[in-house]
Amino acid sequence: MIRINLLPHREAKRKQKQAAFVALMALGGLAGVAIVLLVGAWNASRIAVQDERNLVLKTAGAELDKKIADIKTLKEEIEALKARQQAVEDLQGDRNQPVYLLDELVRQTPEGVYLKSFRQTGQLVTLNGYAQSQERVAELLRNVSGSSTWLERPNLTEVKVATLEKSKSGRKVVEFQMDVQIKRPREQEELPGKPGAPAAGATVAKAP
Structure with missing residues (x-):
């Protein structure tokens, strides 16, 4: 017995192809979204790592600036101490x-x-x-x-x-x-007691 398919097979094939195309497009969209999400996550992780590095560098820079300021203050204090010490030495030396x-x-x-x-x-x-x-x-x-x-x-x-x-x-x-x-x-090259050092009991004038 011979069977004859009276359905429009061309229309069925067309619909089948359209369904396959839609499925392929959906799959491609899902793949694209997945790729975008993966790339975005990777970029976000790299940005987070770089932000952490920047924060470390910023913190280290702030600590370094603080140390430099402390060193500058310390140098100023040392110079002030030297100046006071020199003033005391000058006062002691000026007595003579x-x-x-x-x-x-x-x-x-x-x-x-x-x-x-x-x-x-x-x-x-x-x-x-x-x-x-x-x-x-x-x-x-x-x-x-x-x-x-x-x-x-x-x-x-x-x-x-x-x-x-x-x-x-x-x-x-x-x-x-x-x-x-x-x-x-302090400006003398010769110390007191060596030749050229002053002697006590000196007079000033020499008569013309």
């Missing part, structure tokens, strides 16, 4: 400056020069005196600027011809004023 100054003036004042007064303001000493001639004043300048252990940077501020006080003959001399700087003991 009058002895050094008197002894050095005796050493460096040449014959023919008479120092009538001097005034010390800090490290600046102002000398006033008389000299037989300007050459004697120049010699005093050379002595202080060249071979003096405790005096330096002489500056002649005034020089003029004057008459000696209480001089019956009206003798003319050179009156001068000079500024010099006195060095601190």
